[in-house]
Amino acid sequence: MLGSGTILFIDSDPEQNNLNQCIFYPRGFTVLTATTIAHARRVLIEHEPDIIMMEAILPDGDGFEFIKELRSITDASIVFLTYRAGDKDVIEGLNLGASDYIKKPFYSDLLVARVDLAMRNRNKGQRAEARSYEF
DSSP: OOOSOEEEEEOSOHHHHHHHHHHHGGGTOEEEEESSHHHHHHHHHHOOOSEEEEOSEETTEEHHHHHHHHHHHOOSEEEEEESOOOHHHHHHHHHTTOSEEEESSOOHHHHHHHHHHHHHHHHHHHHHHHOOOOO
16 A cells, blocks of 8 residues: 555545545545535645545536646546546546546445556656766
8 A cells, every 4th residue: 555645535425535535645645625626625735635536516517627627727637526427437447547437336445456556657667767877
């Protein structure tokens, strides 16, 4: 388990956000939550999460539209964690720049494994960027 990263959960359901905090905080993650796109924008002004996990269906907008904005301001891994779970939705979400797509309801161990994968990929990318070669 790779702890010590920051995850922003964007979900209109406070109980889901609370559950996510209960899963990841004890594993060493800093857990941020937002219940709307507007709230997420405010959180992102002050924090740079490693991973953004978001519902595609939000009260003040569509997550598929919001990911376009997110991709222009952050290099965080973005994972949809959503009830919007048709095959075409998954394909669209991934094509818009999501790193992963998890359908609700989900098994918490699967969520933990996917976050570990996202953190490994992110750390691998950062190590590659830090290298410089001279020939």
